[in-house]
Amino acid sequence: MIFVAANHLARQMPLSCQKGVLLIVAQFDKVADIYDATRGFARGVDGEICQWILQRLTADPAITEIGVGTGRVALPFIAGGVRYTGIDVAEGMVDVLQAKLGGDLRRSQLYVGDVHEGLPVADASQDAVVAVAVMHLLDPARALAQVRRVLKPHGALIWGEDRLDPASPRARIRSHYIGALPPASPQITGEAHRRILGEWGATATRHTVATWQFDESPATALESLRQREQSFTWVLDDAAHAEAVRRTEARARQLWPDLERPVTQQNAFVVDWYQC
Numbered sequence: 001m002i003f004v005a006a007n008h009l010a011r012q013m014p015l016s017c018q019k020g021v022l023l024i025v026a027q028f029d030k031v032a033d034i035y036d037a038t039r040g041f042a043r044g045v046d047g048e049i050c051q052w053i054l055q056r057l058t059a060d061p062a063i064t065e066i067g068v069g070t071g072r073v074a075l076p077f078i079a080g081g082v083r084y085t086g087i088d089v090a091e092g093m094v095d096v097l098q099a100k101l102g103g104d105l106r107r108s109q110l111y112v113g114d115v116h117e118g119l120p121v122a123d124a125s126q127d128a129v130v131a132v133a134v135m136h137l138l139d140p141a142r143a144l145a146q147v148r149r150v151l152k153p154h155g156a157l158i159w160g161e162d163r164l165d166p167a168s169p170r171a172r173i174r175s176h177y178i179g180a181l182p183p184a185s186p187q188i189t190g191e192a193h194r195r196i197l198g199e200w201g202a203t204a205t206r207h208t209v210a211t212w213q214f215d216e217s218p219a220t221a222l223e224s225l226r227q228r229e230q231s232f233t234w235v236l237d238d239a240a241h242a243e244a245v246r247r248t249e250a251r252a253r254q255l256w257p258d259l260e261r262p263v264t265q266q267n268a269f270v271v272d273w274y275q276c
């Protein structure tokens with residue numbers, strides 16, 4: 001296994017990257033600079049999430065985040081001096097996080113590496129592993145074996161996801177496009193991960209940690225689809241993608257005659273807390 005500390009000058013990717021992971025690296029590197037603009041939380045939501053998590057852990061916890069990305073969740077932990085280890089396979093995403101931190105990692109460490117190959121922390125050393133909007137990209141057995149290895153006895157897997165209001169234009173536009181995709185696998189739906197967590201005997205509780213509103217026009221959501229800014233759009237080839245966008249746009253024109261008009265929409269951050 002090869003890990004490269006992200007603040008090390010001579011960075012390289014893990015040699016054992018598989019094809020799927022290489023595709024993920026290429027795609028996330030491509031969207032790294034616009035990631036926060038397209039998926040960011042409303043102001044203050046990251047701090048709310050950080051406080052909510054810290055209140056549920058023992059004092060001075062050690063936390064690892066898999067798929068740390070641009071630090072949408074990690075930033076207040078790191079800036080607040082928490083012992084936080086972040087790992088991500090896409091160097092471009094980690095670069096954005098480092099730039100936000102101005103290079104000051106406080107008590108944290110960032111790594112460029114593939115979670116499947118191993119996590120750069122010792123066995124039974126972590127109070128919690130944070131995984132946000134990443135499980136669907138990971139092989140359940142390999143990734144969760146690493147999570148289990150590094151968690152202390154009774155440590156927590158904190159599995160976070162954004163939950164758009166299904167009635168919002170962004171959600172309806174996405175679900176129309178997703179209708180053109182092959183049926184989702186248990187890996188994508190999270191079913192396979194949940195089965196493994198059930199086998200561990202982990203107890204799960206679901207919490208809506210934060211809610212917020214944002215204004216966005218249907219045209220903006222369509223353009224985001226067209227530009228393939230979300231990982232679910234990376235499945236189709238160019239022709240199928242263009243056709244799915246065309247159909248989605250036709251449907252959107254029926255639903256919102258003025259596509260340019262911003263609509264106020266609801267988003268939420270939901271955590272499944274697995275006590276292991």
Ligand SMILES: C[S@@+](CC[C@H](N)C(=O)[O-])C[C@H]1O[C@@H](n2cnc3c(N)ncnc32)[C@H](O)[C@@H]1O
Pocket residue numbers: 021024025028039066067068069070071072073087088089090093113114115116131132133134137138
């Ligand atoms: C949708 S983004 C989520 C980023 C961050 N957790 C957030 O919520 O903003 C998924 C992230 O997982 C990373 N990722 C995907 N597969 C990975 C793997 N096998 N090992 C490490 N990181 C991975 C991607 O590079 C990307 O930065």
